Amino acid sequence: MNKKPGLTPFFLNTRIYSCILLDNNIPFKWRGKYNEDTDLSLRLLKRGYCTVLFNGLLMKKANTMTMKGGNTDSVYKTKNRYNFAHSLKKQHPDVVRVVKKYGRWHHEVNYKPFETNKMVLKKGVSVPRKKNEFGMKVVKRKKHFMDT
DSSP, X not given: OOOSTTSSSEEEXXXXXXXXXXXXXXXXXOOOSSSHHHHHHHHHHHTTOOOEEESSSOOSOOOTTSSOOTTTTTGGGOSOHHHHHHHHXXXXXXXXXXXXXXXXXXXXXXXXXXXXXXXOOOTTOOOOSSOOOTTOXXXXXXXXXXXX
């Protein structure tokens, strides 16, 4: 699969942020105060599940770091970015390291160990072999109020 942004409708086996569609019957619950979406993605991947990060279906939301988010004033207000980043490393020391980027501390995740996780069809589901765009079509987008 091509890994250049914008050239593929989805990426497999990576982190899932912002808008998450998941089955509530998975054997994991949200945990922690920081990086809980990355932690959940990693626990799923380590269990052998496959994650799908969609590029072809996007939410109408502002780009990351372009405006204050819902957790900006509470969860992410910390000035101790090292501990914030290190909290994920403590949970997943095998695939997370703490690095300094853009003048502050961040976590960096190695998703390479999960490249071979496979999607598994639900019993009884068959995928037609013919092309089906599900009624979707590519249209030129009008400028959106969130575009800068």
